[in-house]
Amino acid sequence: MDSLYQKSVKPRPRFEWTSKFIYRPLAHLIVVPLSKTRVTPEMVVMFHTVLGLHAVSLIPQGQTWWPALLMQVKSVLDGADGQLARATGQTSETGRYLDTNMDFVVNTALFVAIGAQSGEWFQAFLGWVLLALIGTTDFQWEAAHQRSRGNTFRAAPEQKGDNPVILGLMRGFYNVVFGPQDRLIRAWNDGRFKAITRKARPDQLKDAELIYHTPRLLDFSMNMGLATQFLVAGVFIALGQPLWYVYALYVQAALLLLLQVYRERITLQFLKNS
Numbered sequence: 001m002d003s004l005y006q007k008s009v010k011p012r013p014r015f016e017w018t019s020k021f022i023y024r025p026l027a028h029l030i031v032v033p034l035s036k037t038r039v040t041p042e043m044v045v046m047f048h049t050v051l052g053l054h055a056v057s058l059i060p061q062g063q064t065w066w067p068a069l070l071m072q073v074k075s076v077l078d079g080a081d082g083q084l085a086r087a088t089g090q091t092s093e094t095g096r097y098l099d100t101n102m103d104f105v106v107n108t109a110l111f112v113a114i115g116a117q118s119g120e121w122f123q124a125f126l127g128w129v130l131l132a133l134i135g136t137t138d139f140q141w142e143a144a145h146q147r148s149r150g151n152t153f154r155a156a157p158e159q160k161g162d163n164p165v166i167l168g169l170m171r172g173f174y175n176v177v178f179g180p181q182d183r184l185i186r187a188w189n190d191g192r193f194k195a196i197t198r199k200a201r202p203d204q205l206k207d208a209e210l211i212y213h214t215p216r217l218l219d220f221s222m223n224m225g226l227a228t229q230f231l232v233a234g235v236f237i238a239l240g241q242p243l244w245y246v247y248a249l250y251v252q253a254a255l256l257l258l259l260q261v262y263r264e265r266i267t268l269q270f271l272k273n274s
Contacts, residue, residue, distance in 0.1 A: 092160075096157070
C-alpha cells in the first residue's frame, strides 16, 4: 500500500469492516487526485453534505435505488475529507467540528425523510435518538479504551490559525448538540466501573480498568459507525422499506446493552478470582 494511503488512515485500536474494505479504498481513489489540487477537506465536507441532503430528500418521493446509491457515494466522500486532511497535513480543529456537525445535519434529515415516507414519525424520532446514542457510545468507549492504556485518543490538528469566529460557531454547535450526550454516556461508563469496583483492592484497579475497557467491545461498537449505518440504511431504502432501518437500530442498541453486561461480568469475575 502506498505511503499516501498509510498517512491518510486514522490510527484506531480496531477497525470498521465496511470502512476498511469498501469506503476507505474508494475514498483513496479520490484523495490521490485531490491532493494535487487546491481543494480543501472543508470543501469536500460541504459537497458531501449537500449530496447527502439531496439523497435523503428523494426518499419521501418514493425513490429507492437512487437515494440508496447516493448515500453510499456520500459515505465515500465522508471518508475522503478526513483522509485528504491527514494525507496533506490539513487537519484542523474547525474541520473536525465541521465534519461531525454536518454529519448530524444529514442524519437528522434522513430520519425526517423516513418519517415523511412511512408516516411513522415517532418511530423515526426514536431512530434519530438511537443513532445519536450509538455513535456517542462508540466514541466514548474508544476514548476510554485509549485513556485506560495511556494512549492518545485523537492526534492534535496539524494546522493552526483557525478563524476564531467560524471555530467558535462550530464548537458551539457541537457543544449544544453533542455535549449533553457525551457527558451522559461518559458518566454512565465511568459510574458503572466505579460501582462494580467499589470493594476492589487498590492493586486490582488498573487491571480491572483494562478488562472493563476490553477491545472486544470495540470489535462491535466500531462496526456501528456511520459508514456501516449508511450501508444498512441504503439496503433498506433500496428495498423500499426505510423504516426497517429504525428496527435495525433497536437491535444495535440491544447489543450495546448486552456488551455492557458482558464487560461488567468479566470485570467482576476478575475481581473475584484475583
